[in-house]
Amino acid sequence: MSLSVAQGFTKSLAMTVLSEIGDKTFFAAAILAMRHPRRLVxxxxxxxxxxxxxxxxxxxxxxxxxxxxKWTHHITTLLFLGFGVWSLWEALHDGEAEDLDEVEAQLDADLKSNGGETKEKNQDSDDLKKQRQPLLAQFFSPILLKAFSITFFGEWGDKSQLATIGLAADENPLGVVLGGILGQALCTTAAVLGGKSLASSISERIVGLAGGSLFIVFGIQSYLSTVE
Structure with a gap:
């Protein structure tokens, strides 16, 4: 692995882990996994x-x-510094369980609008039947599609997505992709296997402060580095 790939990989991995733990999509995955088959979620x-x-x-x-x-380098620097300040401000001013409560409320409202607990039980019964179906057929499971759509649109425009764009503009894109995918895999697996208990045992404020500090470090490093 070349130095540029390794550098992009390391930055992307650290940024992804610290950005995604305690994020709304993290809580969404945790809550969905408590209600539906973990494998599909x-x-x-x-x-x-x-x-x-x-x-x-x-x-x-x-x-x-x-x-x-030159301009993409400067924009990336400003993005990192801006996201760092944003993350620090959120960590110092927002409530610890605000995101979790908000996601739970949204999913509960969605569940009620779709027919309530009776429909959920029927859906769970259908999922047990689908487990006997071929693997390809399970990709069309409503649970899998729901988890995909909630996560995809929840991440769209999020600071972690914009930070990934900025990082890929300034670092080796292959390293950024590999580091990002590994980071997402670690965070999502942790959320599905026990995200709610993990989130309650880890201070969201500390994670936010660490993530904000990391963004600022990246911004300073980007500012001090030369444009190729």
Whole structure:
């Protein structure tokens, strides 16, 4: 692995882990996994995050071809510094369980609008039947598609997506993709296997402070580095 790939991989992995733990999509995966088969939830959420990571890296890779390398470098620097300040502000001012309560309320409202607990029980029964079906057929499971869509649109426009675009514009895109996918896999698996208990045992404020500090470090490093 070349130095540029390793550097992009390391930055992307650290950024993804610290950005996604305690994120809304993290809580969504945890709550969905408590209500539906974990395998389907993990497949849907992780599939959405992988697609989002690759798309973001492609946009970041293409940006220097549309805008001068100098400008993309400066924009990336400002993005990192801005996201760092944003993350620190959120960590210092927002409530610890605000995101979790908000996601739970949204999913509960969605559940009620779709017919309540009776329909959920019927759906769970259908999922047990689908487990006997061929693997390809399970990709069309409503649970998997729901997990995919909630995660994909929840990440769209999020600071972690924009940060991935900026990182791919300034670092090796392959390293950014590999680091991002590994980070997403670790966070999503943790969320599905025990995200709610994990979130309650880890201070969201500390994670936010660490993530914000990391963004600022990346911003300072980007500012001090020379444009190739």
């Amino acid at each position: 993990l497949s849907g959420c992780l599939g959405a995050l992988i697609v989002m990571t690759i798309l973001s890296a492609i946009v970041g890779w293409a940006a220097p071809n549309l805008v001068s390398r």
